[in-house]
Amino acid sequence: MTTTSFEFDDEADQFYSSLEVGVTVHDSTTGDICYANEYAEDVYGYPAEKLRTIDIVDVSTDSLSKSKFIKQIRAAAAGHPQQFEWRVTRPSGEILWIEMRLSELSVEDQSYVIAVIQNIDDYKMKLRHFYLLNRIIRHNFRNKLQIVSGGFSQIDNQSNGNKVFDQMRRAIAELVRLTSWVNKITSLTGDEKNTDRVNVHTLLETEVEKYRSNYPDINWELASENLYIDANPLLxxxxxxxxxxxxRHNAHEDLAITVSASENVADQQIDIQIIDTGEPIPDIEIAPLLNSDEPNQLKHGDKIGLWEVQTIVNRHQGILKLKENNTDRKVIEITLPLADPK
Structure with a gap:
């Protein structure tokens, strides 16, 4: 980590400290942080002294490798500005999106790289909401309206329209359900987070007991500690x-479903897993969800449930992952920050 001494003069330090963006200065060879203003401390969640001793890549939740970051640092030092987005994990366990812009900097004939950092978490959430709503309007609403439109055409051409009426009723009911879902999702865009400190065990137990009583032929297991998070009711x-x-998507014979929650002390996070021994999730449903940043790439899948889950989890500064997806078992994991101890 950084061992060389770096200081701005008082005027430069006051200027960078007054900015409403994060500023860090990096060694142009190793990428180590030599300086961080107060805004950068707030973004990363570490004091400047700590930032100078950690590898910045270690706080990334994405696939940002050390070699790739060093390559971008050196490119910026050579006069080729760099810009990228990535997610970082704060010491509190919160996960947020940041934008980083790298440019060359010379101080007393020494080569450095200056990084301008912005918290773009709210922007990414609003962008995701836009893509979600756009997809629903273009795909789900359109498909259901086509059923209704086609139904009227069939009624005009046949005497017995009971079957057609049933199809139209189902399509209209689905449109009403989608409208309700859109209202819930758009409510997440407000500045009011509306969170309460809740016990994850209680939330999971409520759901498991509800399904256990309705589906006793499934082998249920709940393995959850008493752990607390700050949660919106939509969680x-x-x-x-x-x-x-x-x-719903598995045969119940020999089906086992395990719901667990455990504390990740090192990262101040909770790992929640839903494990089942049923069939794998089709690629068309999971590939765009778990392998791309935005949901607008989903072209043919009809399900919106996992998109809904991911949007809610992201709003809680968490991550949704598919840990396993094979014929033996599926493991879906939600990682959320622990609530502050009280």
């Missing part, structure tokens, strides 16, 4: 959706 919806998917 319960995310747990419900994942458990419901395991129940």
């Amino acid at each position: 319960q919806k995310a747990f419900h959706e994942l458990i419901d998917n395991a129940v």
